[in-house]
Amino acid sequence: MGVGRPREFERDVVLDRAMQVFWSRGYEATSIRHLVDRMRIQRGSLYDTFGDKRALFFAAIDRYDRVVTAKLLAALDEPASGKDAIRRFFRFKVELALEPRRPRGCLVTNSASELASRDRGAATRVGAVLAKIEAAFHRAVVRAQKAGEVDRTRDPRALARFLTSSAQGLSVMAKAFPERAVLEDIVGVVLAALESRRIPWAKSST
Amino acid sequence: MGVGRPREFERDVVLDRAMQVFWSRGYEATSIRHLVDRMRIQRGSLYDTFGDKRALFFAAIDRYDRVVTAKLLAALDEPASGKDAIRRFFRFKVELALEPRRPRGCLVTNSASELASRDRGAATRVGAVLAKIEAAFHRAVVRAQKAGEVDRTRDPRALARFLTSSAQGLSVMAKAFPERAVLEDIVGVVLAALESRRIPWAKSST
DNA sequence: TGTTTTCTTGACCGATCGTTCAGGAACTGA
DNA sequence: TCAGTTCCTGAACGATCGGTCAAGAAAACA
Numbered sequence: 001m002g003v004g005r006p007r008e009f010e011r012d013v014v015l016d017r018a019m020q021v022f023w024s025r026g027y028e029a030t031s032i033r034h035l036v037d038r039m040r041i042q043r044g045s046l047y048d049t050f051g052d053k054r055a056l057f058f059a060a061i062d063r064y065d066r067v068v069t070a071k072l073l074a075a076l077d078e079p080a081s082g083k084d085a086i087r088r089f090f091r092f093k094v095e096l097a098l099e100p101r102r103p104r105g106c107l108v109t110n111s112a113s114e115l116a117s118r119d120r121g122a123a124t125r126v127g128a129v130l131a132k133i134e135a136a137f138h139r140a141v142v143r144a145q146k147a148g149e150v151d152r153t154r155d156p157r158a159l160a161r162f163l164t165s166s167a168q169g170l171s172v173m174a175k176a177f178p179e180r181a182v183l184e185d186i187v188g189v190v191l192a193a194l195e196s197r198r199i200p201w202a203k204s205s206t
Numbered sequence: 207m208g209v210g211r212p213r214e215f216e217r218d219v220v221l222d223r224a225m226q227v228f229w230s231r232g233y234e235a236t237s238i239r240h241l242v243d244r245m246r247i248q249r250g251s252l253y254d255t256f257g258d259k260r261a262l263f264f265a266a267i268d269r270y271d272r273v274v275t276a277k278l279l280a281a282l283d284e285p286a287s288g289k290d291a292i293r294r295f296f297r298f299k300v301e302l303a304l305e306p307r308r309p310r311g312c313l314v315t316n317s318a319s320e321l322a323s324r325d326r327g328a329a330t331r332v333g334a335v336l337a338k339i340e341a342a343f344h345r346a347v348v349r350a351q352k353a354g355e356v357d358r359t360r361d362p363r364a365l366a367r368f369l370t371s372s373a374q375g376l377s378v379m380a381k382a383f384p385e386r387a388v389l390e391d392i393v394g395v396v397l398a399a400l401e402s403r404r405i406p407w408a409k410s411s412t
Numbered sequence: 413t414g415t416t417t418t419c420t421t422g423a424c425c426g427a428t429c430g431t432t433c434a435g436g437a438a439c440t441g442a
Numbered sequence: 443t444c445a446g447t448t449c450c451t452g453a454a455c456g457a458t459c460g461g462t463c464a465a466g467a468a469a470a471c472a
Contacts, residue, residue, distance in 0.1 A: 046449060112381050165392045168378040175322045176318045
């Protein structure tokens with residue numbers, strides 16, 4: 001920081017606040033006026049720091065990736081049993097979903113639904129986060145297969161895709177039915193799914 | 207239709223058009239101006255017929271329920287094997303997701319993500335549709351259990367919740383990664399999940 | 413033809429939207 | 443102190459928002 005007036009706020013502090021707002025209300029329904037209120041800076045400072053509303057939104061997604069998703073991924077990459085890691089991920093996700101003061105659902109899921117088919121930048125970011133999650137699931141599945149916890153004849157990529165999709169489904173259900181019993185039922189079956197054998201079931205009537 | 211000028215448009219025809227728009231852009235990002243363009247009626251007619259934007263949106267959800275979801279549910283309630291019915295549902299869902307000129311994702315999933323935590327009316331409607339889907343899955347699972355296609359020791363409610371959640375996850379993934387290979391991988395694992403035995407896995411480290 | 417009823421149109425309304433920028437404030441360095 | 447740099451504020455801008463309603467049109471009926 002050289003010559004000039006020092007900034008009065010921490011960029012990441014106000015970005016966290018913006019992230020909460022976007023997470024709660026989505027992009028389109030969030031006005032600059034609301035953001036200004038919640039971030040506790042004025043409009044000019046918002047624009048000077050982040051550029052414009054869309055750029056701020058992207059910064060919020062990136063922040064979510066670094067703060068929230070990173071925790072979920074850390075749970076997956078623990079050098080323990082792949083099976084335990086996956087369970088820990090979903091456990092954490094359920095707890096996250098039921099936290100009282102936290103917005104419902106997941107910023108990435110919400111953004112995929114709201115914007116992925118209309119905004120290239122959002123689609124790119126959302127796709128990157130989902131791909132990252134899938135890759136982490138993939139590593140955990142491979143670990144589990146090596147340890148004999150998951151049947152080795154199963155396609156780890158398909159399992160990783162399934163687990164990623166299940167996490168998104170859980171986020172949506174958490175929004176529509178924020179009840180522990182519902183979410184735990186779902187997680188129970190998802191985790192049990194890793195126990196099944198490889199069966200060409202989906203194709204049997206082709 | 208008694209005295210007075212006859213209406214020049216069919217309510218359901220213009221409602222279908224509105225549904226396409228909301229499905230594609232969501233609620234907040236859809237302006238009356240855009241709706242007017244797409245529905246091919248003027249603002250006054252839109253308000254006279256549907257009341258206001260929110261009411262039109264609800265009418266569109268109800269229409270989606272009657273036109274699209276009903277087809278999916280019909281696939282589930284076919285008096286055939288419960289297992290086949292579930293497979294047919296997901297097959298149909300993948301085809302729907304990959305149709306070229308159809309909006310990505312699913313209006314219900316999108317609405318849950320966008321509005322369920324902020325708009326009571328939307329939450330109610332979305333919740334009702336999801337509950338309907340879950341009930342249909344439940345019936346199919348029970349049928350499959352009776353026929354010995356699915357292990358009877360499994361909780362049909364948990365399985366129905368899982369399948370409903372999986373359908374939502376698939377809609378989100380279809381938006382982020384609209385590729386057949388991805389969606390079919392997911393469906394393959396979802397369907398294989400019904401093959402697994404009941405194992406108290408999610409609770410083993412309590 | 414005139415009256416009544418219902419429908420269609422689109423200009424208009426007040427409010428809000430996202431963005432800009434002039435004026436003033438807080439700092440450094442000469 | 444002054445000049446330059448950077449930050450903060452919020453009024454103002456042009457555009458758009460959702461909703462209203464007066465005027466005219468299309469019908470049935472007397």
